[in-house]
Amino acid sequence: MRALTAAGLLLFPALFLGTLPDGWSARADGTAGVASAKVVRMGRGIHVTLGPAIILYREDTRGSGPVHTLATFTQTRKTAHPEGYGLFYGGQDLNGAAQQYTYFLVRGDGSYLIKRREGEQTADITRGWVPSPAVHKLNTKGTATNLLEIDNKKEPGEVVFKVNGQPVHSLKASATDVNGIVGIRANHHLDLQIDGFGVHR
Numbered sequence: 001m002r003a004l005t006a007a008g009l010l011l012f013p014a015l016f017l018g019t020l021p022d023g024w025s026a027r028a029d030g031t032a033g034v035a036s037a038k039v040v041r042m043g044r045g046i047h048v049t050l051g052p053a054i055i056l057y058r059e060d061t062r063g064s065g066p067v068h069t070l071a072t073f074t075q076t077r078k079t080a081h082p083e084g085y086g087l088f089y090g091g092q093d094l095n096g097a098a099q100q101y102t103y104f105l106v107r108g109d110g111s112y113l114i115k116r117r118e119g120e121q122t123a124d125i126t127r128g129w130v131p132s133p134a135v136h137k138l139n140t141k142g143t144a145t146n147l148l149e150i151d152n153k154k155e156p157g158e159v160v161f162k163v164n165g166q167p168v169h170s171l172k173a174s175a176t177d178v179n180g181i182v183g184i185r186a187n188h189h190l191d192l193q194i195d196g197f198g199v200h201r
Contacts, residue, residue, distance in 0.1 A: 021040065021041045023059075024056055024057070024058055025056070025059070025094070026039065027094055027099070028052040028054045029053045029054070037050050037052060037054060038050075038051070039056060043193075043195065044195060045193060045194050045197065046194050047193050048184075048186050049190075049191050050186060050187075050191075053185075053187040053188050054186060055091075055094065055103075056184040057184070058181075059181070061181050061183060062091075062180060063179070063199075063201045064179040064180075066153040066156040066173075066178065066201065067089060068149070068150070068152065068153040068154070068200040069182045070087075070147065070149040070150075070198055071148060071184065071195065071196055071197040072145060072146070072194070072195045072196050073086070073145065073147075073192055073193070074143065074144070074145040074192065075142075075190065075191070075192055077142050077191045079108075079190060082111075083189060084129075084187045085105055085107070085187060085190055086103060086104045086105035086106055086184070087104050087148050087149075087150055087183070087184060088104070088182065088185050089178060089182045090177040090178055090180045090181075091181030091182065092179075092181075097119060098118075099117065100116075100118050100177070101181075102114070102115070102176045102177075103116075104148060106135045106148065107129070108137060108138035108142075108144055109131075110131055110132065110136070111132065112129070112132055112134075112135055112163060112168055113128065113129050114161060114169055125171065125175075126169060130168070130169075134162075134163040135164075146163055146164060147163070147165065147196075148161075148162070149163075149165075150162075152173055157172065157173050157174075158171070158172060159171050159173050159175075182199045
């Protein structure tokens with residue numbers, strides 16, 4: 001995943017340099033330094049401490065056809081500004097300049113966002129962040145737990161985005177590519193416990 005010069009200098013600074021559990025890969029946005037990012041196994045899930053905005057994924061989630069993915073995210077401390085976390089699907093060329101994926105995030109102010117990334121460019125699917133009563137807001141301790149799902153398996157012609165079991169958005173499956181790697185996205189400075197990440201095809 002890394003390419004080094006003879007002097008040992010990193011040619012691709014966007015790729016992950018922090019700690020990772022076996023089987024996981026990661027990439028930071030842009031040219032962000034990622035040495036401070038930490039991902040460790042904790043309980044039955046993983047714990048993420050950031051650092052830069054990153055995607056996390058495993059090659060064994062790659063596939064084609066209808067997909068259902070889900071995970072439970074617990075934000076364990078408040079950030080200076082609301083930051084999003086969630087799932088992505090349709091991951092292609094995740095180590096390269098032509099990376100592509102569609103992502104679904106929530107954040108502690110009770111809103112969600114769906115966007116498409118192609119290379120370093122992103123495009124809104126929702127009109128920015130959308131408030132929803134389905135999204136659990138941060139409590140007075142600065143924590144919140146949300147179950148996110150992306151379901152294209154129940155109705156293959158449609159992709160349904162759910163928060164805590166409630167559909168919040170849907171789109172035609174043909175509007176995005178459901179083939180590829182499925183994974184997790186977490187934005188700047190978040191501290192998250194992620195449990196029950198699963199991918200079903």
